[in-house]
Amino acid sequence: xxxxxxxxxxxxxxxxxxxxxxxxxxxxxxxxxxxxxxxxxxxxxxxxxxxxxxxxxxxxxxxxxxxxxxxxxxxxxxxxxxxxxxxxxxxxxxxxxxxxxxxxxxxxxxxxxxxxxxxxxxxxxxxxxxxxxxxxxxxxxxxxxxxxxxxxxxxxxxxxxxxxxxxxxxxxxxxxxxxxxxxxxxxxxxxxxxxxxxxxxxxxxxxxxxxxxxxxxxxxxxxxxxxxxxxxxxxxxxxxxxxxxxxxxxxxxxxxxxxxxxxxxxxxxxxxxxxxxxxxxxxxxxxxxxxxxxxxxxxxxxxxxxxxxxxxxxxxxxxxxxxxxxxxxxxxxxxxxxxxxxxxxxxxxxxxxxxxxxxxxxxxxxxxxxxxxxxxxxxxxxxxxxxxxxxxxxxxxxxxxxxxxxxxxxxxxxxxxxxxxxxxx
RNA sequence: GGAGAGUUGGCCGAGCGGCUGAAGGCGCUCCCCUGCUAAGGGAGUAUGGGUGUUAAAAGCUCAUCGAGGGUUCAAAUCCCUCACUCUCCGCCA
Numbered sequence: 001x002x003x004x005x006x007x008x009x010x011x012x013x014x015x016x017x018x019x020x021x022x023x024x025x026x027x028x029x030x031x032x033x034x035x036x037x038x039x040x041x042x043x044x045x046x047x048x049x050x051x052x053x054x055x056x057x058x059x060x061x062x063x064x065x066x067x068x069x070x071x072x073x074x075x076x077x078x079x080x081x082x083x084x085x086x087x088x089x090x091x092x093x094x095x096x097x098x099x100x101x102x103x104x105x106x107x108x109x110x111x112x113x114x115x116x117x118x119x120x121x122x123x124x125x126x127x128x129x130x131x132x133x134x135x136x137x138x139x140x141x142x143x144x145x146x147x148x149x150x151x152x153x154x155x156x157x158x159x160x161x162x163x164x165x166x167x168x169x170x171x172x173x174x175x176x177x178x179x180x181x182x183x184x185x186x187x188x189x190x191x192x193x194x195x196x197x198x199x200x201x202x203x204x205x206x207x208x209x210x211x212x213x214x215x216x217x218x219x220x221x222x223x224x225x226x227x228x229x230x231x232x233x234x235x236x237x238x239x240x241x242x243x244x245x246x247x248x249x250x251x252x253x254x255x256x257x258x259x260x261x262x263x264x265x266x267x268x269x270x271x272x273x274x275x276x277x278x279x280x281x282x283x284x285x286x287x288x289x290x291x292x293x294x295x296x297x298x299x300x301x302x303x304x305x306x307x308x309x310x311x312x313x314x315x316x317x318x319x320x321x322x323x324x325x326x327x328x329x330x331x332x333x334x335x336x337x338x339x340x341x342x343x344x345x346x347x348x349x350x351x352x353x354x355x356x357x358x359x360x361x362x363x364x365x366x367x368x369x370x371x372x373x374x375x376x377x378x379x380x381x382x383x384x385x386x387x388x389x390x391x392x393x394x395x396x397x398x399x400x401x402x403x404x405x406x407x408x409x410x411x412x413x414x415x416x417x418x419x420x421x422x423x424x425x
Numbered sequence: 426g427g428a429g430a431g432u433u434g435g436c437c438g439a440g441c442g443g444c445u446g447a448a449g450g451c452g453c454u455c456c457c458c459u460g461c462u463a464a465g466g467g468a469g470u471a472u473g474g475g476u477g478u479u480a481a482a483a484g485c486u487c488a489u490c491g492a493g494g495g496u497u498c499a500a501a502u503c504c505c506u507c508a509c510u511c512u513c514c515g516c517c518a
Contacts, residue, residue, distance in 0.1 A: 004474095037475095038475085038476085041474090041475060041476090041487085042475075042476070042486090044487080045475070045476090045486055045487045045488095046486085046487095048486085048487060048488090049485095049486065049487075051498075051499085052487095052499080054498070054499090055443075055497095055498050055499040056443065056444075056499080058443075058498055058499070059442095059443035059444070059498095059499070060443080060444070062443080063443085063444090068498085071498075072498055073498095074498090075498045075499085076498065078498090079498070242435090242472085363472095363473085365472095374472080374473095
């Protein structure tokens with residue numbers, strides 16, 4: 001949620017800034033709503049004040065045995081007027097809320113202006129794509145051996161966009177998640193959390209998934225939502241709280257499944273386990289002092305990079321342009337890992353600074369040391385990393401001519417010391 | 426799933442229709458006194474919104490006693506619905 005104050009004082013600038021993101025704010029409509037809101041609110045409050053004042057005097061007059069009828073008459077007229085005024089105010093406020101809840105965050109000035117993913121800018125690369133002297137296979141082909149990666153069974157169980165992993169594949173998958181978590185808690189200063197996978201509407205709204213993106217989420221019969229990312233429960237842990245400045249920064253990590261409808265992505269990434277309704281992710285979330293959020297974004301991106309580096313997977317870092325950023329983000333770095341079979345880099349992590357956008361929705365504040373007014377915190381989230389896609393990257397980058405796969409050194413302790421996997425059984 | 430009890434400020438806890446944004450205590454902040462491992466006295470101490478302002482502040486004002494609705498001139502206090510917590514029973518990894 002944007003700062004209503006900003007919308008009031010600097011509307012033209014905000015509209016311009018939103019336009020760069022591809023969002024058209026109806027300036028005239030907003031101006032008018034704002035004008036009406038102001039006059040109606042003032043009127044309502046004045047009536048409210050009058051009523052309270054008279055009501056109190058009724059109490060006093062009564063206790064002194066005076067005749068209160070004239071006062072009663074006066075106040076009942078006010079009551080009717082007040083009801084009307086209140087009703088109108090509610091309506092206007094609801095209208096304004098529906099605009100503001102659908103309005104994305106403003107992009108940071110350092111974010112490149114652009115229309116779509118074609119305008120994203122590469123920031124740096126790490127590692128050299130390996131040269132293979134044999135014909136390489138993609139993860140689907142590699143996974144077919146021993147039925148380690150079994151899309152057909154998954155489809156029979158659940159439908160398209162699900163994957164079944166068996167044997168060493170399942171083990172590698174688990175090893176990756178464990179490894180990532182351990183890195184973050186041991187080397188990067190995060191605390192591990194185990195969180196609910198079903199959350200309520202308020203929680204989804206707090207981090208910005210609702211109301212705009214209802215169609216992306218799975219909802220249960222009793223109106224809970226399957227989390228699309230651990231960002232949702234983790235970030236909302238500070239909803240409605242006033243933290244002490246000394247508690248900042250808060251660094252949290254969790255390994256969870258993520259559930260996404262993937263509505264509107266028909267025909268995209270249909271082969272293999274790139275885009276699934278259910279996938280695992282290790283997520284990082286930081287709650288920080290507003291002064292430090294951009295520094296924290298760089299650090300968090302580094303934490304995600306550290307995983308790829310430890311796995312020796314080549315990747316590049318890109319900064320998303322204004323048109324490609326997510327709803328709540330003010331700046332986002334994507335990490336793209338090298339997939340030899342696709343001969344390209346594919347997204348494996350996304351790290352965003354949401355500034356006070358989520359915090360305002362959630363009412364997440366802190367009290368500064370000097371004990372003045374409370375301030376909104378800044379929130380950040382990043383994948384560290386998407387487990388399924390990391391599995392794909394490992395398979396494809398570590399494959400050998402015979403279809404077996406070398407186990408990255410850092411994962412070997414998690415694989416019972418195994419150095420080679422996916423051999424014919 | 427059934428039965429009952431509860432939900433008040435940072436915490437504990439009173440209030441059960443008007444003078445209560447809320448007694449009292451604890452905690453915290455500041456000041457004074459005393460001086461030694463402690464104590465005493467005084468003052469202050471919720472959050473959010475609006476208005477105001479060049480910006481801010483003061484001031485004025487509204488809302489909030491789990492949430493939402495209702496009754497009433499007036500609700501923390503009465504009524505209804507829901508959520509959550511606790512206890513007992515049932516079921517269960």
